[in-house]
Amino acid sequence: MVFSNTLFLYLFLPLNLFIYYGFKSRKAKNLTLIIFSLIFYAWGEPLWIVLLLFSSLVDYYHGLFIERHRGTKLAKLGLISSIIINLGLLITFKYSAFIYENINMIFNLSLEIPKFSLPIGISFYTFQTLSYSIDVYKGEVKAQRSFLKFLMYVSLYHQLVAGPIVRYVDVEDEIENRVSNISNVSDGINRFVVGLAKKVMIANVAGEFAAQYMNSNLQSITMVEAWFGIIMFTIQIYFDFSGYSDMAIGLGKMFGFTYMENFNYPYISKSATEFWRRWHISLGSFFRDYVYIPLGGNRKNMILNLLVVWFLTGIWHGASWNFIVWGLYFGTIVYLEKKFLINLLKKLPKFISHIYLLLIVIIGWTIFYFTDMNSVVEYLKILFGLSNNAFSNSEIGLVITNNIYWIVLAIIASTPIVKKLKQMINDKKLDYIGQAACVFINVLIIITCTSMLVENSYNPFLYFRF
Template sequence: MVFSNLFFLFAFLPVCLVFYYLMPKQKLKDVVLVIFSLFFYAWGEPIWVSLLILSATVDYIHGRVIENTNKQWQKRLVLLSSLVINLGLLSIFKYSAFFTQSLNAVFNLNYIAPSFSLPIGISFYTFQTLSYTVDVYRGEVKAQKSFLSFLLFVSLFHQLVAGPIVRYKDIAKEIEVRVLSWERFNKGVLRFIIGLGKKVIIANTAGDLARVYLDQSFSNLTVMGSWLGILLFAIQIYFDFSGYSDMAIGLGHMFGFTYKENFNYPYVSRSATEFWRRWHISLGSFFRDYVYIPMGGNRKRRLFNLATVWFLTGLWHGASWNFVLWGLYYGVLIVLEKQFLLRILDRIPRFINHIYLIGAVLLGWVLFYYTDLSQGLAYMKTMLGMSGVELFQATDLLRIKSNAAFLLLAIIFCMPISKHLYEKAQHKLSTSSFIPLLLSDVLKGVFVLAVLTISTALILGQSYNPFIYFRF
């Protein structure tokens, strides 16, 4: 099930909210949330919901054992057991075919690659449960004694299948006690609708336009067309994934949970280092806290640690060498920036920094989009004018002209302009009389209804279009 689905919007979510708010006690609310969350997951994965429950059971038991074990070596052994089981399951279901095919190619072998279907969201919930076990081992959180409460943490449908990666310690208090209010519920609805609009109105439209360039024969592609195509994909993936994160955060507010931000306008960055502080923040912070720093961070073997993190970042995104190269590509950029490039960037005009970053990101998205490396490299050659194709054609200019308003609005919404304007308006209204404040609530209601209506109309006219990060 996806958030941008009519059944979810007009049946699943309203019914879940009604049952949740009707329950007089929080434990009963927890039961409602767990039941609806498991149903949400089973809607698309009727078999692999058992794997989700198994993963939750494994780390619930390991957390309890770690906390009740006195000797340090025994704690380490239990933690190792959790790591082996979780990463083993992830490797089997997500990477076994990739590893087998790679071995066959390198050593000219003929092993049959396993053909498991990838359980939706396994990369996300595996990292969530692993972070819990590690935090219990470090003494940063107490082990959860209630299996129902722990299963609630693992299965929450708000962020279950595409993040953000929520750590147990960040919502431990809210698992025990949640504060519900009309103001917070309204905040959640507004954030959810903004995310829905990002996905359905902007991301899906950009995706349809991008495929005209990205999925055609490269012999018919121009240099301008290749840049336009990957720019549209950059718009699509940002609004698709940040839209999902907005919807997850909004749903959290509706049910009394607070999830950390996952995006902070990454395309306004001036370096790859800054970009990855703003893009998929929960993943970057996970690798920093659970891989990079434990390996030594900046203290020792910094280059090796960075290479490892970016290799794993690429591999996390998909079982294919293009994702590994995409991760290493950013690893190389960030190493170069830390070694000398940032000092140069600090001395040159800001707009040149932005041009460098956007160019680097767009080239990176080519590696991300094409799982066939030969296709990706051929597309890059076209972008760089090395394929002997035309600079542009009249159809490129016509397509830009006919979609100019959409492109302009999408680019504006990639920047924090609208956020700053909204915050200024809110501040002025909050210091004004009652009537302007009431007018603000009316305008919010009109905005929510308008975006919901437009999104609903577009969903009715579109084919099935899941969130991009569902495949990870």
């Protein structure tokens, strides 16, 4: 099940809210969230609930063990055990086929490649439970005594399958003392509707355009078509993932949880370093706090630390060489910026720095899109006029002309312009007419999105596969 689904919008979520707020006791509310979360997760493949429950049990008992033996070697042993089990599960289900394929290729063997379907959200909830064990070991949180409360933290369907990565320390208090009121529900609905609009009205449309050109015969597309395709994917992946994060944050608010922001208008950045402070913030902060800084950060072996973090960032996104190359590509650029490029960029006009960033990102998304590295090279050649492909044709010109207003709106929506306008309106303290207008806009967006979902079956969530 996905958020941008009529079953979720008109049955699952309303029913969850009705039952949740029908109970007064915190225990009943928690149990309601657990049941609905497990139903949500089981909708696609019920078998993987077993893995989710096992992972939760592992870290629940490891947390208790680590706290009981805090300050001793047994606590460190408990932490190591938690890390090995969690990463072992992740490697088994996500990377084992990739590892076997490369062993066969390198050593010219014919080992049977294991076939596992990828459990949805395993990369996200593995990192969440890992962060819990590490934080208990460091003494930053107390071990949760109730397994049901811990299971609720791990399984909350709002962020379970595609983030943001929610650390236990950020919701520890809300598990026990969250506030559920009309104001939170209203704010949550507003945020959810924004995310829904991003996903259905922008990401899905851009995704169809991207697939039309990037999945076509690369020998036949023109240079302009190639640029249009990758720009559409650039739009799609941002609005797809940030839209999902908005919906997750909105859902959290409806039930009294506050999740961290995961995006901060990354495409307005003027360097790759700034871009990664604004893109997938929860993942970046995880690697910073649990990998980069413990390795020594900028103080010791900075080059090695950056390579490790960006290798892990790449491989986290998928078991394929293009993701590793993509991660190391950005790692190299971030290192060069730290050494000298950032000082040079500061001296240049802002629009040039911005163009530099967009070019870097578009090349990166090309690497990200194609799992076949030969296709990556071929597509980059087309983009920069290094192939024999034609420059343009009349069809692409017509496509751009017919969709120019949508393209402009999508670009505007990727900037803080709308947010600033909304803030200006809020500063004037909306009267009842203004509040009614906001409700009307939300209803109009929901109706429009519903219509688009009913008419079109194209509705993927890109980050589900990670």
